[in-house]
Amino acid sequence: MDHASKTNALNLDNFWMPFTANRQFKATPRLLAQADGMYYTDVDGNKVLDGTAGLWCCNAGHGRKKIAQAVERQLTTMDFAPTFQMGHPIAFDFATKLAEHAPGGAAAKLDRVFFTGSGSESVDTALKIAIAYQRSIGQGTRTRFIGREKGYHGVGFGGISVGGLVNNRRVFPQIPADHMRHTLDIERNAFSKGLPAHGIELADDLERLVGLHGAETIAAVIVEPMSGSAGVILPPKGYLEKLRATATKHGILLIFDEVITGFGRLGMPFGTDYFGVVPDLVTTAKGITNGTIPMGAVFASRTIYDGLMAGPENAIELFHGYTYSGHPVACAAGLATMEIYEEEGLLTRAAGLAGEWEEALHSLKGLPHVIDIRNLGLVGAVELASREGAVGARAYDVFVDCFQKGLLVRVTGDTIALSPPLIIEKEQIGTIVSMLGDALKRAA
Numbered sequence: 403m404d405h406a407s408k409t410n411a412l413n414l415d416n417f418w419m420p421f422t423a424n425r426q427f428k429a430t431p432r433l434l435a436q437a438d439g440m441y442y443t444d445v446d447g448n449k450v451l452d453g454t455a456g457l458w459c460c461n462a463g464h465g466r467k468k469i470a471q472a473v474e475r476q477l478t479t480m481d482f483a484p485t486f487q488m489g490h491p492i493a494f495d496f497a498t499k500l501a502e503h504a505p506g507g508a509a510a511k512l513d514r515v516f517f518t519g520s521g522s523e524s525v526d527t528a529l530k531i532a533i534a535y536q537r538s539i540g541q542g543t544r545t546r547f548i549g550r551e552k553g554y555h556g557v558g559f560g561g562i563s564v565g566g567l568v569n570n571r572r573v574f575p576q577i578p579a580d581h582m583r584h585t586l587d588i589e590r591n592a593f594s595k596g597l598p599a600h601g602i603e604l605a606d607d608l609e610r611l612v613g614l615h616g617a618e619t620i621a622a623v624i625v626e627p628m629s630g631s632a633g634v635i636l637p638p639k640g641y642l643e644k645l646r647a648t649a650t651k652h653g654i655l656l657i658f659d660e661v662i663t664g665f666g667r668l669g670m671p672f673g674t675d676y677f678g679v680v681p682d683l684v685t686t687a688k689g690i691t692n693g694t695i696p697m698g699a700v701f702a703s704r705t706i707y708d709g710l711m712a713g714p715e716n717a718i719e720l721f722h723g724y725t726y727s728g729h730p731v732a733c734a735a736g737l738a739t740m741e742i743y744e745e746e747g748l749l750t751r752a753a754g755l756a757g758e759w760e761e762a763l764h765s766l767k768g769l770p771h772v773i774d775i776r777n778l779g780l781v782g783a784v785e786l787a788s789r790e791g792a793v794g795a796r797a798y799d800v801f802v803d804c805f806q807k808g809l810l811v812r813v814t815g816d817t818i819a820l821s822p823p824l825i826i827e828k829e830q831i832g833t834i835v836s837m838l839g840d841a842l843k844r845a846a
Contacts, residue, residue: 432805437464440823440830442810450805453834454812455823458630458662459693462742463823469694469738476734485517485728493517493728496736503740503749504701505660505674505684512674512684514707517728518698521661521687522556525624527700528683529560529577530722532622532655535706541618541653545578548611548623548654552584554631555624555659555685564624567632580615582607582623586635588785592774593767594636595760601638608648622655622683627673630662633817634776634783642679655706656681661698665689666743666824668779669753676779682706692739697732748824752780758828762835763820769839770846771796782820784838786845796845803841809834 414428434450436443440463442450455461476492483490501513516531518524529547536544549555549564556565563576566584583604591598608623627642629635649656658681663673666689670676674684683706687698710719726732743749752759756779763782764775774785786796794815801813812819822834 432802439463439465440826449808451809451830451833451837453804453810453820453822453838455689455821456693457688457812458667458821459688461665461667461689461824462692462739462746462748463825466692466694466738466742468742469692469735472734472738473695473731476731480730483730484725486723490728490730492730492733492737496728496733496740499737499740500690500699500701503671503743505658505664505672506680507675510674510680511704512680512701514702514704516700516702517733518687518700519696519724519726519729519732520556520698521659521685522558522561523724524661524685524687524698524700525555525564525659526558526560527722528624528657528685529564529622531683531700531702531706531710531720532657534720534722535655535709536621538709538712541621543618544621544653546615546619547577547579547621548582548608549579550582550584550625550629552586552629552632552635553581553624553626553659554629555626556661580611582611582625584629584632584635585638585641586633587638588774591638593764594776595764596778597636597639599639602640602644604638605641605644605648608645608654612648612652612654617652617654620652620654622657623649624657624659626659626661627663627677627679628668628778628781630781630819630821631814633785633814634778634781634819636776636778637677642677646679646681655683657683657685659685661685661687662781662821666749666752667781667821669750669756671749690739691732691735692742694739695729695732695735696726697729697736746825751824755780755826755828755831759831762831765835766839766842769842772842780822780824780826784818784820784842786816786818786842788816800838800841800845803844804837807837807841809837809841811838 433445434442435445497515500515504513547564551566553566555561562570563579566581585601590600664686668676682703684701691697760777763777771787773787776783789795797813797816804811
C-alpha cells in the first residue's frame, strides 16, 4: 500500500487537531506509526530521527520496555483509584521518589508534590497555590500575577493570562496579570553560545511593575528559566538571580515553569539546579513520565505547604485537585521513568554532550537567512529571517522538508527548535545538524 492509499484509508475529519492548521495538515498529512529509541517510523515505513524528544517530553527515548511493563502491571493490579479523601500507595511512593530529585536539592526544600494531569494544569495549580498561600499569611490583597512577553505557560485561563504569546491570548478573557519584557535581543546577542551577555537590566521590569501596581497586589511572578515554546529564549547572565532578589524583597512568590527544562534537559535535574536560583514553586510535566502517560506535578516549598496546613485538622486546606491527580498508572510510568533516569544517568547526561551540541549547532552560522543560533544544554534554536509578508513560512518549509528527508524538528514562527532525547549519541548530533543544514540551503 503506498502513502496515498494509506492516508486515504483514514478518516481525518473528526479529529480537531491542537495547535495545527487543520486544513493545511489534512491536505498533506504527516503520520507517525511507530517509535523506538531515537527514531519514529512513519506510515510508509520510513525512519524519522527524533530531533525534538516528541514534544520536549520523551527524554529517555521511545519504546522503553521498563515503562511499558510497569504500566501493564499497574493496569492489571489497579487501573484507577480516587485521591479525594482516599489514597493509594504508588502515589505516595512516586512523590517520595520525586522528592529525592526535587529542584534545588535537599537544601531548597521544594519537596512537597501536588500531582496534576499536564503542564497546563500544573501552571494553574501553582497560581492557585500562590494566591491561597498569600491569603493564608494575611496577604489576601495579593491576587495579581506577573508573567513575561513570549512566555508559554500552557492553555488554561491562568496559563494564557500569565503567558505572553499573543495568539494564545487574543480572543480569551484573562485573570489579572501584567508582563515583563522578553529577553530575546538578537541585535545585541545574536549567535551567543550559552547564556547571552546583554539584558540583565530587563529584570528591572519586575521592580517597575511593583511600582505601577503595588507589591501588596502581586501574588507571584512566573517565568520559564529558559523559554521553550517561544523559540528557545535564554535568560541573560544574572537575570534570574535579580528576579529572585526583587521578588523576595517585595514578598512576591517566584514560580519557575520547568515543564520543558525539568528532568535533565539542561544537563542538571532541573533548571533550578542549572542556574542555582531557588524559586518557591516549580511546575513540571512532559519528562515526568517520558511522555508515556499524561501527568504533571507542582513542587512546592515546605514554607508554602506548611503555611497552608492551618485551621482545623478536618478542614480541606486547598480546595483544588483533579480526578487524575496521582493517577496510579501515571505514577507507575513515572516511577519507571525515574528509575531509567537514575540507572542511565540521564538527568545529567546532557552536560557531557552540551559542548559538542553547541559546536555543531553554531556550524550552521552563515547559511542563507540564518540570523541567530541559540543553545543551552541539549536545546537549540535556529532563527531565520522572515519572508516579506509571510512570517513563519520559511521555517515551516524547512520543517516539512526535514520531515520528508527523515528528521523531526519543531517550528514556531520562523524559529527551528531542537531538543533531542537525552539518549542521543554524538554521531546523531552530527546527523541532525547536517540534515537541518541541507534543508536550510534548499529553503533559500
